[in-house]
Amino acid sequence: MEYRENMLQYEDYCRLRESVEWVLWAEEAMRKAVGNSLYTVTAVDGDQTIGMGRLIGDGMYFMICDIIVRPDYQKQGVGRKIVNMLIEYVDKATPAGGRSSIQLIAEKGKEAFYEKMGFKVIPHEFCGSGMRKVIRK
Numbered sequence: 838m839e840y841r842e843n844m845l846q847y848e849d850y851c852r853l854r855e856s857v858e859w860v861l862w863a864e865e866a867m868r869k870a871v872g873n874s875l876y877t878v879t880a881v882d883g884d885q886t887i888g889m890g891r892l893i894g895d896g897m898y899f900m901i902c903d904i905i906v907r908p909d910y911q912k913q914g915v916g917r918k919i920v921n922m923l924i925e926y927v928d929k930a931t932p933a934g935g936r937s938s939i940q941l942i943a944e945k946g947k948e949a950f951y952e953k954m955g956f957k958v959i960p961h962e963f964c965g966s967g968m969r970k971v972i973r974k
Contacts (some may be wrong), residue, residue: 845877849886853905878922890919901941
């Protein structure tokens with residue numbers, strides 16, 4: 838198993854989304870999302886990309902997106918390694934005396950995976966409910 842930084846390809850992005858039965862959006866939007874990622878990690882076994890994660894952000898606020906591990910590779914530590922690499926990127930990017938916030942929206946039923954890695958379910962003592970708005974065309 839090899840973990841590659843900033844090597845995510847559009848085709849792998851689509852294949853991985855399909856492997857977990859996630860919707861494929863408009864090609865233009867997905868290509869732009871991959872291209873505009875701040876940092877990506879892909880897990881490669883032989884010649885196959887079997888996992889991925891993306892980080893987007895502005896230097897203070899970061900969002901982890903699209904953590905996907907092919908079903909036949911799940912529960913082997915691949916997702917944990919990908920998320921840890923994304924967190925390490927933010928840690929290194931945070932200046933001394935600075936503060937960064939890493940956010941994500943977990944797939945339903947996957948919250949415990951992220952809680953084990955130090956993420957807190959919102960709302961909690963400092964934050965109200967996480968919210969989102971989706972625009973479809």
